[in-house]
Amino acid sequence: MIVGDLDQQEFAEGLSGVGLCIQFGPFNLRIHSNLPTFTHVAYPLYAPYPLFPASQLIDFHIQITSPPGLRRWVRRQACFALDGHFPFAPYAVDHAFPALEWGINWCIATRAHHLLMLHAAGVERNGHAILFPASPGDGKSTLCTALIHSGWRLLSDEFGLVRPEDGMLLPLPRVIPLKNQSIEVIRQFRPQAVIGPEFLGTRKGTVAHVQPPLESIRRAQECARARWLIFPRWIADAPLSLTPIAKSQAFLLVATNAFNYEVLDQASFRLVAQLVRDCDCFTLIYSNLDEAISTLDQLAPNCQ
Amino acid sequence: MVLLPAAKALIWQKWDDLYLVYQPSSAETHVFNETSALILASIERGPRPLASVREWTADRLGLSADDLVPEEFDLAVTRLEELGLLDRGDDTIAAE
Structure with a gap:
């Protein structure tokens, strides 16, 4: 099954729920997002990529979401997180997609030392x-x-x-x-x-x-x-x-x-x-x- | 005076006239010219008198010991010592 087998609403619901498990080459990622600015861009670009069952081993649990707490109502921002930790300053919400892509690079560069x-x-x-x-x-x-x-x-x-x-x-x-x-x-x-x-x-x-x-x-x-x-x-x-x-x-x-x-x-x-x-x-x-x-x-x- | 190896299990790769040497004890990769590499190689099996190292190195370079520029040889030995690849000792070590 690939991302494109979902319609855009299912894709957005999957991301904002428990997250979607998408495979990029040797890495299994679970991606969570509640940002329409992310899902609108990601859906067509990720459409050909394989989904995998959540029962499989996941390499990186990542998210690109609104800031936690009250900040989400003050500034429209996108925060990248790995395993619940926020390693970077927030991005403009409109830059959520490149922020997630850079975040994936960071995950790989700092963690994939078996290669x-x-x-x-x-x-x-x-x-x-x-x-x-x-x-x-x-x-x-x-x-x-x-x-x-x-x-x-x-x-x-x-x-x-x-x-x-x-x-x-x-x-x-x-x-x-x-x-x-x-x-x-x-x-x-x-x-x-x-x-x-x-x-x-x-x-x-x-x-x-x-x-x-x-x-x-x-x-x-x-x-x-x-x-x-x-x-x-x-x-x-x-x-x-x-x-x-x-x-x-x-x-x-x-x-x-x-x-x-x-x-x-x-x-x-x-x-x-x-x-x-x-x-x-x-x-x-x-x-x-x-x-x-x-x-x-x-x-x-x-x-x- | 003798020169002693100070690092074990070096990994060598020669390309062109350069030698790449991996030093496991420091996780460093070194790049050496032929003179430095030969000095290092000459003591891989154990301590060796300085004069003998000079003679052996010169011979491998196709020179006589007198033709090997002393400053170049001494500089290479000092640099290898700084990198933790060789030590200097007195002659009793060689006798042992």
């Missing part, structure tokens, strides 16, 4: 995955969004999740938050992309969320092995360049970019070393999405 978590986007085609470790502003999400609307499967936009047992990448195909100019870039690039409303003046500027293609969500339990490590950087008007880099440099870039490299002790070292050994490593400078995709398509054998 090596790289700050990286990931896409897959024909069993071969590209990881894009990058810093904010490097154009990772824009490139990833363009690729998944050009025949690649989304593994994740934010977390490169590496399973310690075998080094496989676990998909986490959540909605992708585009920021500022990237929103219009993707609207122009793929007008058919499903993009939610724009949230103006958030803590990260203007944000809009892209729903991944349904195929990516359907295959969310299908792991992939990394074949390329590509460090992208968008530079206005720059000619495209895909340049091999030394493995030692790639190692350092990946290790320093991981959310929990220090937490996992020597397992991190072994996993990152294995990842770098198994991958061809490049830097990618791009300004034009079509050029970048054409170049990356040529990496994957039989990709057409």
